[in-house]
Amino acid sequence: MGYCPNTPDDIREMLAVIGAGSVEELFSSIPADLRARSFDLPPGMSELELTRHMKEKAAACGADVVPFIGGGIYDHFIPAAVDHLASRAEFYTAYTPYQPECAQGTLQALYEYQSTICRLTGMEASNASLYDGGTAVAEAALMSLRITERHKVILDASVNPLHREIVTGYLHGLSAEAVQVEPKGCASDLDRLMAAIDGETAAVIVQSPDFFGNVQDFRSLAQKAHEHEALLIVSCYPIALGLVASPGEMGADIAVGEGQSLGNPVSFGGPYFGFIATRKRFIRNLPGRIVGETIDHQARRGFVLTLQAREQHIKRHKATSNICSNQSLCALRGLIFCAALGKKGFEELALLNYDKAQYAKSVLGSVKGVDLLTKCATFNEFTLSLPTDASEVVQRILEKGVAAGVPLGRYYQGMEKALLVTVTEKRSKDEIDRLAVLLEEALWS
Amino acid sequence: MELIFERSVSGRCGVRVPLSDVPKAPPLSEALRRKEPVRLPEVSELDLVRHYTNLSRMNFSVDTNFYPLGSCTMKYNSKINENVGGLFAGCHPVLALIPGGESLVQGPLSLIHGLERQLAEITGMDEVTTQPLAGAHGEMTGIMVIAAYHKARGDNKRKYVIVPDSSHGTNPASAAMAGYEIVTVPTAPYGDMDLDLYRKAMNEEVAAVMLTCPNTLGLFNPHIAEICAIAHEAGALTYYDGANLNAILGKVRPGDVGFDVIHVNLHKTFSTPHGGGGPGSGPIGVRGDLVRYLPTPRVVRREDGSFTVEDHPEGIGRVSDFFGNFGIMARAYAYITMLGREGLIEVSEQAVLNANYMMARLKEEYELPFDQTCMHECVFSAARQVEHGVHAIDVAKYLVDRGFHPPTVYFPLNVKEAIMIEPTETESRQTMDAFIEVMLEAARLARENPERLHEAPVTTPVGRLDETRAARAQQVCCE
Numbered sequence: 001m002g003y004c005p006n007t008p009d010d011i012r013e014m015l016a017v018i019g020a021g022s023v024e025e026l027f028s029s030i031p032a033d034l035r036a037r038s039f040d041l042p043p044g045m046s047e048l049e050l051t052r053h054m055k056e057k058a059a060a061c062g063a064d065v066v067p068f069i070g071g072g073i074y075d076h077f078i079p080a081a082v083d084h085l086a087s088r089a090e091f092y093t094a095y096t097p098y099q100p101e102c103a104q105g106t107l108q109a110l111y112e113y114q115s116t117i118c119r120l121t122g123m124e125a126s127n128a129s130l131y132d133g134g135t136a137v138a139e140a141a142l143m144s145l146r147i148t149e150r151h152k153v154i155l156d157a158s159v160n161p162l163h164r165e166i167v168t169g170y171l172h173g174l175s176a177e178a179v180q181v182e183p184k185g186c187a188s189d190l191d192r193l194m195a196a197i198d199g200e201t202a203a204v205i206v207q208s209p210d211f212f213g214n215v216q217d218f219r220s221l222a223q224k225a226h227e228h229e230a231l232l233i234v235s236c237y238p239i240a241l242g243l244v245a246s247p248g249e250m251g252a253d254i255a256v257g258e259g260q261s262l263g264n265p266v267s268f269g270g271p272y273f274g275f276i277a278t279r280k281r282f283i284r285n286l287p288g289r290i291v292g293e294t295i296d297h298q299a300r301r302g303f304v305l306t307l308q309a310r311e312q313h314i315k316r317h318k319a320t321s322n323i324c325s326n327q328s329l330c331a332l333r334g335l336i337f338c339a340a341l342g343k344k345g346f347e348e349l350a351l352l353n354y355d356k357a358q359y360a361k362s363v364l365g366s367v368k369g370v371d372l373l374t375k376c377a378t379f380n381e382f383t384l385s386l387p388t389d390a391s392e393v394v395q396r397i398l399e400k401g402v403a404a405g406v407p408l409g410r411y412y413q414g415m416e417k418a419l420l421v422t423v424t425e426k427r428s429k430d431e432i433d434r435l436a437v438l439l440e441e442a443l444w445s
Numbered sequence: 446m447e448l449i450f451e452r453s454v455s456g457r458c459g460v461r462v463p464l465s466d467v468p469k470a471p472p473l474s475e476a477l478r479r480k481e482p483v484r485l486p487e488v489s490e491l492d493l494v495r496h497y498t499n500l501s502r503m504n505f506s507v508d509t510n511f512y513p514l515g516s517c518t519m520k521y522n523s524k525i526n527e528n529v530g531g532l533f534a535g536c537h538p539v540l541a542l543i544p545g546g547e548s549l550v551q552g553p554l555s556l557i558h559g560l561e562r563q564l565a566e567i568t569g570m571d572e573v574t575t576q577p578l579a580g581a582h583g584e585m586t587g588i589m590v591i592a593a594y595h596k597a598r599g600d601n602k603r604k605y606v607i608v609p610d611s612s613h614g615t616n617p618a619s620a621a622m623a624g625y626e627i628v629t630v631p632t633a634p635y636g637d638m639d640l641d642l643y644r645k646a647m648n649e650e651v652a653a654v655m656l657t658c659p660n661t662l663g664l665f666n667p668h669i670a671e672i673c674a675i676a677h678e679a680g681a682l683t684y685y686d687g688a689n690l691n692a693i694l695g696k697v698r699p700g701d702v703g704f705d706v707i708h709v710n711l712h713k714t715f716s717t718p719h720g721g722g723g724p725g726s727g728p729i730g731v732r733g734d735l736v737r738y739l740p741t742p743r744v745v746r747r748e749d750g751s752f753t754v755e756d757h758p759e760g761i762g763r764v765s766d767f768f769g770n771f772g773i774m775a776r777a778y779a780y781i782t783m784l785g786r787e788g789l790i791e792v793s794e795q796a797v798l799n800a801n802y803m804m805a806r807l808k809e810e811y812e813l814p815f816d817q818t819c820m821h822e823c824v825f826s827a828a829r830q831v832e833h834g835v836h837a838i839d840v841a842k843y844l845v846d847r848g849f850h851p852p853t854v855y856f857p858l859n860v861k862e863a864i865m866i867e868p869t870e871t872e873s874r875q876t877m878d879a880f881i882e883v884m885l886e887a888a889r890l891a892r893e894n895p896e897r898l899h900e901a902p903v904t905t906p907v908g909r910l911d912e913t914r915a916a917r918a919q920q921v922c923c924e
Contacts, residue, residue: 002788003521004795005873014802014874023794026801026818027696029665034702039695040566044785047525054529054779057556062549063535071539072766079460081494089508090501093522095850096722101905102845104446105504106721109497112449115922119484125921128722131578134766162766169762173592173624217476245479258766265534268541268553269767270578271724283919289722293923294915302907306915312581312618313856317627322618325579325712329720339449339486339493340459347482348462358470377473395545403546406539429466 002044061268064401066431068360070381070422071211071406072133072160073272074261076239077426078333079340082263086333096289096325100304106328107303110291113335120241120338121255122248123277128289129331130323133235133258134163136274137205138170139287139321140233140256141178143278144203146285146320147231151176152200156193158183158210159235161411167205176202186373186383186418187214194224203231203254208244211411212420213374213381215244222251238262238275238334239424240379242350254278263337264330273327273334284310287321349425353380356432357423363436364421369443373418381422383408387443390419396442402435446503446906449496450923453486459493503906504721505850511876513803515822515853515865516613516661518691518713525783526716526776533775538767541754553775554752557744557768560778561728567781567789568687568707569700570730574739575769580688582764583708583727584619584655586740589761590706590731591653591682592623593738597759600680603652607681609638611662611857616655616686625652632859636815637666647679657686658702659693659820661857663800663865673703682706682735690714691869692797692821695790705732715777726773740764795870796821799877803868806881810888814860822867824860835891835898837862842901842909843890847883 006014011023020026045053067075086092090105097103097110110128117126130136137160141153153171155164155178168178181192188210197204204225209215222232233254234247239261247255260272278286284307292306312319341349357380365372369387386393390407397404409416423432472478488496505512512519533553540546541554561573577583588606595603606620607628617627628646633639637660647654654676659665666672673683685704691714699707711717711726719725731739741757768774784792797820804813804823811825827837841851841864853865868877890897902908 002784002791002795003523003871004791005871006795006798010874011798014798018798018801018805020801020818023798026794026797029667029818030693030697031667031670034670034697036695036698037569037701038566038698039786039790041563041781041786041789044788045783047783050525050779050783051529053782054532054775057552058529058532060550060552061533061536062540062546063533065537065540065549067537067540069537069539069543073538075537081459081490085494085497085501087527088498088501090504090506092527092718092720093507094504094721095512095514095517095519095719098853099505099841099845099851100910101842101902101907102505102510102850103503103721104906105500105502108446108448108503109500109721111922115448115450116485118922125919131582131724132766134763135578135582162763165763166765169589169764170622172761173589173622175624215473215477219476241479242483243473243479245477249480265531265772266537267534268536268550268771269538270765270770271726271772272766273724280919283921290921292915292918293920294911294918296908296910298908300907302910304910304912304915306912306921307919309916312614314614315618316614317617317621319614319618319621322581322585322615322622323579324581324613324615325723325725327720327724328722329718330724332721335449336493336497338483339488339496340490341462341485342453342458342460342487343482343485344456344458344487345460345462346485352462352465354473355465355470356467359467377477391544394543398543398545398549403537403540403543406543410542425463432467 066402068405068421068423068435069403071420072258073266074424075266075426076261076424078263078265081340082333082336085336086329091332092329097305100302104302107291109332109335110328111293111303113331114291116335116338117275117277120238121277122246123255124280125283126277127286128291129326130274130276130288131327132270132272132274134166136256136276137163137235138167140254140276141167141203141205142170143254143285144231144233145176147282148202150200150202153178153202154193154196154204155180156188156206157181158188158212159205159207160211186212187376188216190221193221197224197228197230199228201228201230203233205233207235209237209240209379209381212383213378214376215379216376218250239350239353242346243354244379259334262334264333271327271330273330285320288323289326352425356425356427357382360421360423360432363432364439367436367440380424381420384419384421386417386419389416393442397438400438402438404435404439446499448923449486452488452492452496455487457487457489459488459490510848510850511872511880512850513852513866513868515867516688518867518869520716520869521871522716522718526779529779530772530776533771547753551752553771554744556775556778558746558752560774563781564709564728565730567694568730569698570707571732572736572739573728573730575728575774576740576765577727577729578765578770579725580708580710580727581615581619583729584615585622586764587684587706587708587729588620588623588653590735590738593761594735595652602650605651607646607651607654609656611660611859612655613686613688636662636664640668644675647675649679651679651681653682653684655684655686657689659689662815662824663819663822664815665820670702688713692793694793696793700732705735711773711777716780717773717776724770724773726770792870799868799870799872803866803877807884810885822865825864826860827862827864830888830891831862833891833895835895837864839898840887843887843898844883845902846904849880849883
């Protein structure tokens with residue numbers, strides 16, 4: 001069944017107005033030999049049947065597993081107001097706000113979103129969101145090439161491996177290169193990163209906290225990059241920004257990240273949103289949509305899509321990017337999430353994540369044979385070294401309904417015994433203690 | 446309306462964070478700590494709810510207004526899709542990548558595979574990947590696949606991509622992102638890409654031609670197979686922009702016609718909501734030889750019927766973090782599954798019927814630059830109204846006052862004063878008649894009282910906004 005409202009009478013009368021004998025006649029410009037050779041789909045379903053079908057699929061989606069997994073995507077609590085407000089049809093069934101007078105809701109929300117991202121990251125200009133965290137890092141790399149007119153970026157290998165793959169893929173066709181600098185032990189090798197910067201370098205890309213969970217001070221790296229007229233790009237985890245110094249404070253030129261943790265469910269990979277923010281002087285090099293403030297003829301404040309001359313629908317192949325859709329609705333969720341928590345709540349949430357993870361670090365770190373690989377400060381994620389292959393251990397613990405972490409052997413050669421563990425505010429002390437027991441059992445019994 | 450930051454009162458809080466059940470940890474060092482808390486708004490939950498509820502009421506949306514945006518397919522978003530889209534909210538994608546996790550996520554993996562198979566059948570392609578996160582992202586991914594194909598054959602001299610001048614701006618921009626130079630071929634008087642000029646532009650340095658069919662004028666190009674053949678003869682590949690797929694479901698399949706790569710906009714053809722600008726989702730489909738270059742990872746069905754995630758060694762790598770915008774995919778899968786074969790065919794037939802009805806009733810008053818049977822959208826020009834000093838934008842803004850979202854204006858670029866209307870299949874004749882009456886009224890006002898059109902809109906919270914000032918001031922966040 002469909003949602004087509006016209007009755008046979010309507011159709012007959014409409015055809016008469018058009019002057020056509022049948023609906024099929026309207027397709028007569030399509031030559032017979034171009035007609036579909038097959039359209040082998042099953043018949044439709046009723047709403048009830050579909051609901052049952054989808055519930056069956058959703059029953060097998062691991063939603064009851066206790067997750068200590070993060071690796072870029074985090075299981076945070078989402079206040080009820082976020083779902084309710086973002087579910088308002090006036091938000092989710094609207095289109096890109098090309099006609100600003102009838103889209104002030106979307107436009108003002110995006111302006112507030114941009115303001116929120118600037119405040120979180122310590123930057124001066126944000127766009128209205130990008131696809132996801134990985135493509136945001138890639139767009140930042142491209143942005144640095146445009147600004148510096150150079151062709152090389154230095155990519156810290158402690159940046160999320162999935163994101164690095166996207167960056168190298170994006171650069172591939174543009175005869176630009178990403179030079180990767182391996183971590184030292186289990187943290188960014190700041191000395192080697194600094195040594196790699198030269199007059200050809202467009203940007204250095206680092207992550208904070210990095211993929212192993214380390215929080216580091218990038219001020220000296222920023223200074224070194226700027227000495228060579230290169231940029232510092234910091235990919236950051238927004239929840240951590242409630243506690244940790246912002247990319248702006250660290251001297252970054254571009255801040256990016258995955259916005260999922262701000263009010264968007266983990267939802268098997270999306271939809272999420274990426275964020276990107278920069279210094280005001282680089283605003284024309286930002287990719288994607290930007291909302292700006294202006295006034296109408298009566299001097300009433302209003303919002304419009306602005307700086308559109310950078311965009312593909314005007315500049316075509318000379319645009320700053322090919323981006324047409326942003327992730328407006330996901331960005332709206334991020335905004336409402338931040339506003340719901342507010343200044344005090346956001347800081348408390350970050351502290352709670354920090355305290356819980358520090359507790360987990362001490363409990364898990366004292367399991368027999370287990371050691372801490374991350375020696376630096378961490379936020380809510382850290383890396384353990386196990387006496388045996390981490391994959392096997394994770395698999396054994398998963399049988400008990402707990403996802404103990406992400407084994408790093410898949411991403412880093414020689415790290416088969418390393419396990420990345422994540423603790424958000426949703427993990428209770430009991431769950432952490434239970435993980436310690438399960439880990440000990442998996443290792444020693 | 447005031448900003449959420451302007452409603453802020455120091456000390457107010459919307460959400461209470463739970464008390465800690467673990468001991469307090471030693472603090473982070475001073476150098477690593479944020480100097481002051483993030484300056485987020487301090488509002489109560491009711492303040493918050495009222496603010497965003499009231500903001501939402503300043504939007505036109507499909508659920509509140511007719512939205513005949515050409516080239517964007519703003520059809521009704523059924524409510525059941527929203528319900529089922531949320532069923533997977535608690536499923537962590539990394540679970541699929543850790544040992545033993547795969548068996549726990551068979552539901553979502555089977556859904557991805559199922560949607561890929563549905564889209565392959567609908568488009569006539571061999572394989573589909575759902576990884577691209579929007580239509581333009583799909584275009585870029587598709588062109589990267591094409592580049593990988595040429596490169597693997599040692600064919601390194603191809604540096605151009607051909608696009609017609611009526612194409613979406615994303616086509617040339619996406620090809621440029623993948624490292625190609627662009628050759629633009631003009632539209633001939635009959636409304637399609639000029640075949641002779643296209644033939645001249647095609648040579649062994651061309652990697653691909655990108656087209657949509659029906660094109661952005663709403664016309665089906667009868668020479669489409671020939672265009673594909675000319676490209677293939679020169680060793681180039683053909684890319685199909687699926688933006689207009691809604692017009693041809695069950696009627697034509699790009700794969701049968703000779704296209705090698707296609708992207709599909711799930712938010713257009715398969716009724717997932719546009720969300721005020723996103724999220725979208727742009728799966729791509731490819732034929733034959735190109736399958737091996739699809740991005741990694743791939744969801745694969747094993748012989749025993751279970752599903753697994755496989756790396757795709759020859760592929761172009763990863764273009765998004767996980768499997769694509771899964772929540773959007775779930776909605777599209779539900780839509781396709783619920784409509785089924787006959788329902789999807791009905792979609793195209795009714796979309797085309799509605800567009801032709803609209804065209805037939807408006808062509809008395811608005812100039813129709815290409816007067817022939819259209820597909821799911823039709824393009825008028827406000828050229829006659831310009832004689833009275835009234836432009837397409839004035840007509841658009843008058844529609845706003847009368848409760849209709851304007852059609853797409855000033856696109857495609859090859860029609861002066863373009864007004865591009867796409868009613869979609871979900872609108873009734875009565876809704877269209879009401880819209881048509883207002884369009885005819887606007888044409889009358891253009892002759893008799895153009896000032897009324899210049900003033901519009903007068904019913905919205907703000908009047909026409911000063912876009913130049915916005916671009917000059919670059920005020921993109923509040924202090």
